[in-house]
Amino acid sequence: QSALTQPPSASGSPGQSVTISCTGTSSDLAGHNSVSWYQQHPGKAPKLMIFEVSKRPSGVPDRFSGSKSGNTASLTVSGLQAEDEADYYCCSSAGSHYVFGTGTKVTVL
Amino acid sequence: QVQLQESGPGLVKPSGTLSLTCAVSGASISSDYWWSWVRQPPGQGLEWIAETHHSGTTNYNPSLKSRVTISVDKFKNQFSLNVNSVTAADTAVYYCAINGDFRGQGTLVTVSS
Numbered sequence: 001q002s003a004l005t006q007p008p009s010a011s012g013s014p015g016q017s018v019t020i021s022c023t024g025t026s027s028d029l030a031g032h033n034s035v036s037w038y039q040q041h042p043g044k045a046p047k048l049m050i051f052e053v054s055k056r057p058s059g060v061p062d063r064f065s066g067s068k069s070g071n072t073a074s075l076t077v078s079g080l081q082a083e084d085e086a087d088y089y090c091c092s093s094a095g096s097h098y099v100f101g102t103g104t105k106v107t108v109l
Numbered sequence: 110q111v112q113l114q115e116s117g118p119g120l121v122k123p124s125g126t127l128s129l130t131c132a133v134s135g136a137s138i139s140s141d142y143w144w145s146w147v148r149q150p151p152g153q154g155l156e157w158i159a160e161t162h163h164s165g166t167t168n169y170n171p172s173l174k175s176r177v178t179i180s181v182d183k184f185k186n187q188f189s190l191n192v193n194s195v196t197a198a199d200t201a202v203y204y205c206a207i208n209g210d211f212r213g214q215g216t217l218v219t220v221s222s
Contacts, residue, residue: 001171001172045211045214046155046204091155091209097168097170101154
């Protein structure tokens, strides 16, 4: 099972929006709605930002939104803030197991 | 508030067995949750390892399935992960999670002689 494909990096200025893509196959993303997104700051544990494609856990700002179309999921961060600078990972069910994306480093310019 | 605390040996010799425990507080291990393990080698991305439910259902990463066992201890309210025949490639920070939500800090395990 290969990792889901994410762009290595993305960037934006404060206040702008950035969208991260996550591409999979018919065995994972296209066939399941159990898609999550995680934010990870250096030296910290990953933090769940989005689950079930577009749902936000309690406490996650509504600046974070998720969507999915076919075999591609997306995370959009609107109104970028300095604290949004981090690594972001997608994760999808692949039936009997899960697979993570390759990770995207978001830089706030 | 559910909290998870990973614990492990820190250092394991090659070909040995890595044993990790995730202590659960604020929730019962017998509740309707999925308990899972994820790891992250130094400087690399996340890798999903396995998950279990108190009902006994378990799921494994196909690439690790032959070496990994996940289990639940209802009396101690914790769950565990064993990885056998370890190599340097198993060196990583290991995280446990509840329904995909990481509530612990992770524990670093180094495989070295």
